[in-house]
Amino acid sequence: MTAATLPLAREGFHAPTIEEFEWPSIVDLHVGGVDLSINRVVLQMFLVGLVVWALFFFAFRKPKLVPSGLQNVMEVLVDFIRNQIALEVIGRDGLRFVPYLATLFTFVFLGNLGGIIPGIFFPLTGRMALPAILAVCSLLLFVSVGISQQGFLTYFKNALFPPGMPKAIYILLTPIELISTFIVRPVTLAIRLLANMIAGHLILSVFFVATGYLLTSGNVSIVFGLGSLVFSVALIAFELFVAGLQAYVFTILSAVYIAGAMEPEH
Amino acid sequence: MSEPEPPREPSGRGADVVWSIIGTLVAGVLAWGGIGWLLDRWLGTRYLVAVGIIVGMAGAFYLIIKRHGGG
Numbered sequence: 001m002t003a004a005t006l007p008l009a010r011e012g013f014h015a016p017t018i019e020e021f022e023w024p025s026i027v028d029l030h031v032g033g034v035d036l037s038i039n040r041v042v043l044q045m046f047l048v049g050l051v052v053w054a055l056f057f058f059a060f061r062k063p064k065l066v067p068s069g070l071q072n073v074m075e076v077l078v079d080f081i082r083n084q085i086a087l088e089v090i091g092r093d094g095l096r097f098v099p100y101l102a103t104l105f106t107f108v109f110l111g112n113l114g115g116i117i118p119g120i121f122f123p124l125t126g127r128m129a130l131p132a133i134l135a136v137c138s139l140l141l142f143v144s145v146g147i148s149q150q151g152f153l154t155y156f157k158n159a160l161f162p163p164g165m166p167k168a169i170y171i172l173l174t175p176i177e178l179i180s181t182f183i184v185r186p187v188t189l190a191i192r193l194l195a196n197m198i199a200g201h202l203i204l205s206v207f208f209v210a211t212g213y214l215l216t217s218g219n220v221s222i223v224f225g226l227g228s229l230v231f232s233v234a235l236i237a238f239e240l241f242v243a244g245l246q247a248y249v250f251t252i253l254s255a256v257y258i259a260g261a262m263e264p265e266h
Numbered sequence: 267m268s269e270p271e272p273p274r275e276p277s278g279r280g281a282d283v284v285w286s287i288i289g290t291l292v293a294g295v296l297a298w299g300g301i302g303w304l305l306d307r308w309l310g311t312r313y314l315v316a317v318g319i320i321v322g323m324a325g326a327f328y329l330i331i332k333r334h335g336g337g
Contacts, residue, residue, distance in 0.1 A: 089282075165332060172325040175301065180293030188289060256282045 013213045016205035021126055021198070044124050048110045052103065078102050081251070089255040090262065097258055100141065104134065105251040108193065112243035115201050116236045123243075126197040131190035131250075138254040139186040146261030158264040189253060196246050200239045207232040287330050294326025295319050 025037035059074035067075050081102040086094035111130060115123030125131055146155035159181050160174050211232055214225030302318020305311070 162329070162333070169328065172298075172321070173329055175297035176290065176294045176322065176325050176329060179297040179300075180289050184289045184293045184296070188285065188292075253282070253285060 013210070016202060016209055018198075018202075020201065020205050040122070041124065041127055044114055044120065044122065045111075045130065048107060048114070048124055051110055052106050055106065056103075077106065081105055085252050085255050089252060090259040093262060094255065094259070097141075097255065101251050101255055104138075104254060105247050108134065108250050109243055109247035112193075112197055112246060113240075115197060115204065115243065116239045121204070123197040123201050125193050125246075126201050128190065128194055131193040134193075134250070135186040135190040138189060138257060139182070141254070142257040142261040143182075145258050149262050150264065154264075155261070159261075163264060185257060189250060193246050193250055196242055200242050204232070204235055204239060207235055283334055287334065290329055290333075291323070291326045294322035294324075294329075296322070298322030298325065 023039040023041055025039045026043070027038040029036040029038060055070070055074060059070045063071060078098065082095070082098050085101055085105075086098045090097065108125060111124035113123075114120045115126070143155075146159065149155070150158065160177050161170050162173065162177060165173065207228055211225055211228040214221045214228055217225075298318040298321045299315055300318070302314040302316070302321075305314045305318075
């Protein structure tokens, strides 16, 4: 951080821009015209995937009746997803979605957490590809749950023609339901996470760069630099809260959509 | 040992309702605004996109009231 900010101190203050999210490719890889180049974000994605796998694998490899250490921590997490999300939102039928929801929560949370881990300082979910593919996963899941629970025709009939309305009004409502269920749901799921992580990362970057600039510009502004430093630490704590909250919101809304597909509206 | 918890609304339902309402409003504007825009292009008019947005809003409000309005 200091190495990056010292030259800035001489040139004047440059606020971080959206370019903070652009990373150069490390390994150029093109397969059949598709750009599969590997950059820092891709490596971070592999790392987070590996960490999620390792957490669950080592926690439950040899489960003990009286859990301790990692198993204890992961049991608290799985218990939380099971009781507060699956049972609460979907009900007893929701238990079979606990693996998906727990993995989703852990992956999103660790992806968000990269934004405040020293040495990484980049939220994986601040790139649209990650939230988008996760939202598509949730979309495919709730649509297939709907089809398998209610049957293909019944599911789409219930989704597009909400029961209990006068027949003529469907001309007005069906286009709205189509857009709302199959487009607005996944899009808002992805954008909500993305926008929160972009905003958080930009605020942190501004404060880090400003702290470095103010502390090194060598006059009375050092006082403000110290204030900015204190605020940066507070913002890191806030970002930790946002990382957890956004992972929770993503997971619980996925559960709500699954619950909605299990049974027709009443 | 501990007192029984008072019955409460399941957590997450509140957020669910709020996002469902926002989603329906956005979908209403997008769906009927989009239909209006397509009709404008097809017929060479300029006002149908505005009519579409208003129709979409009205439809969304109807849906929200039917679904969440004191049912």
